[in-house]
Amino acid sequence: MKRVLTAIFILISANAMAQTAKYTVAKDTETDQVIFNGPITFDDLSNEPTFTWLKAGADRYEPDAKAINMLQEKLPAYTFVVFMGTWCDDSHNIIPKLYKVLKVTEYPIQQGITMYGTDREKHTQGGEDKKYNITLVPTIIVLKKGEEVGRITESVQKTLEEDLVNIISVGELQK
Numbered sequence: 001m002k003r004v005l006t007a008i009f010i011l012i013s014a015n016a017m018a019q020t021a022k023y024t025v026a027k028d029t030e031t032d033q034v035i036f037n038g039p040i041t042f043d044d045l046s047n048e049p050t051f052t053w054l055k056a057g058a059d060r061y062e063p064d065a066k067a068i069n070m071l072q073e074k075l076p077a078y079t080f081v082v083f084m085g086t087w088c089d090d091s092h093n094i095i096p097k098l099y100k101v102l103k104v105t106e107y108p109i110q111q112g113i114t115m116y117g118t119d120r121e122k123h124t125q126g127g128e129d130k131k132y133n134i135t136l137v138p139t140i141i142v143l144k145k146g147e148e149v150g151r152i153t154e155s156v157q158k159t160l161e162e163d164l165v166n167i168i169s170v171g172e173l174q175k
Contacts, residue, residue: 022039038116040116041109042115054096057099058100061096061100063161064159068105070168074168075105080112080113081116081140082098082113082139083118083128083129094138094152098160140152142168
């Protein structure tokens with residue numbers, strides 16, 4: 001019985017380890033920056049020592065309290081697909097703000113966010129960019145029950161959280 005349990009544990013561990021190495025890492029020939037390509041998480045970004053822009057940007061950002069209150073109530077009904085470039089200044093600006101908004105609203109980041117790093121041509125190693133018609137980064141796609149209700153592409157109209165409130169307002173009409 002002990003051998004069977006050990007074998008099951010090894011199989012589960014091997015499967016989990018195979019799923020964690022999901023993105024490739026390269027050096028940008030133009031800027032010498034690190035490029036992540038493929039499925040990534042905020043933890044992956046946080047653990048890369050050269051990506052100081054994530055923590056610094058999130059620490060600096062002060063989201064609007066009124067928008068945050070609305071998002072705390074409504075965001076759990078939504079999921080996100082995010083495309084970003086670890087080499088991209090617009091991503092360096094918006095992705096830390098998204099991270100901060102999700103943290104302060106206590107959004108379940110691990111369950112609700114699917115994020116991809118892209119190369120300079122905005123392509124992902126698995127071709128997900130084609131499925132979502134990605135031409136600019138960052139692109140934050142907001143989904144309700146698997147259907148897109150809106151997206152933020154490259155920049156925000158007002159603030160990140162106000163743009164999310166506007167998108168979710170459309171999503172609420174689609175009940």
